[in-house]
Amino acid sequence: MSVFKRIWQFVRAVTARVTVEDGKYISAHLNAEEQKIFFAMSVADQCHSLRTAYTIERLVIEDKRGVDREFLIRCALLHDTGRRAGDLTIKGKIFVVLITSFAPKFAERLELNGNRALHVYHHHAELGAQKLQQIGLFKEAKIIAKHHAPPKPNDPPELKLLRLADDEN
Numbered sequence: 392m393s394v395f396k397r398i399w400q401f402v403r404a405v406t407a408r409v410t411v412e413d414g415k416y417i418s419a420h421l422n423a424e425e426q427k428i429f430f431a432m433s434v435a436d437q438c439h440s441l442r443t444a445y446t447i448e449r450l451v452i453e454d455k456r457g458v459d460r461e462f463l464i465r466c467a468l469l470h471d472t473g474r475r476a477g478d479l480t481i482k483g484k485i486f487v488v489l490i491t492s493f494a495p496k497f498a499e500r501l502e503l504n505g506n507r508a509l510h511v512y513h514h515h516a517e518l519g520a521q522k523l524q525q526i527g528l529f530k531e532a533k534i535i536a537k538h539h540a541p542p543k544p545n546d547p548p549e550l551k552l553l554r555l556a557d558d559e560n
């Protein structure tokens with residue numbers, strides 16, 4: 392991802408708000424348990440996940456492979472739930488992005504020494520998948536666990552669409 396896109400993401404992150412309409416959308420697509428882990432994310436991540444879901448709706452309409460729309464909306468809304476608010480603040484995220492890009496070896500050492508922000512940032516896909524498994528969303532967990540893994544030719548279409556939508560937002 393380009394530096395400009397990263398900066399734009401940070402600007403959006405500090406000005407992010409969940410609107411009444413967004414709230415209705417969340418209640419229409421997530422049950423109480425799912426909402427609990429959704430709202431445990433920072434507002435910035437909630438907004439990013441909402442935008443990812445809105446993009447995925449558009450991609451589903453264009454896609455002709457017969458993917459499950461509701462399933463994909465759930466995946467989009469919950470894909471970053473491994474990043475709980477407090478575990479990874481905006482400041483923490485800026486720190487992680489800068490240190491990983493400019494001093495990757497140092498970042499690795501810090502992570503091995505137990506740096507929480509680095510750990511959550513790099514492992515949020517697996518952490519989120521574990522959370523989803525705990526509430527019985529096994530199919531969603533399987534897709535979400537791999538959303539930052541290097542793409543493979545035999546990846547399921549749902550995973551490809553999630554990555555596309557995530558990347559746009």
Ligand SMILES: [Fe+2]
Pocket residue numbers: 470471515516538539
């Ligand atoms: Fe992610």
Ligand SMILES: [Fe+2]
Pocket residue numbers: 439470471557
């Ligand atoms: Fe994401």
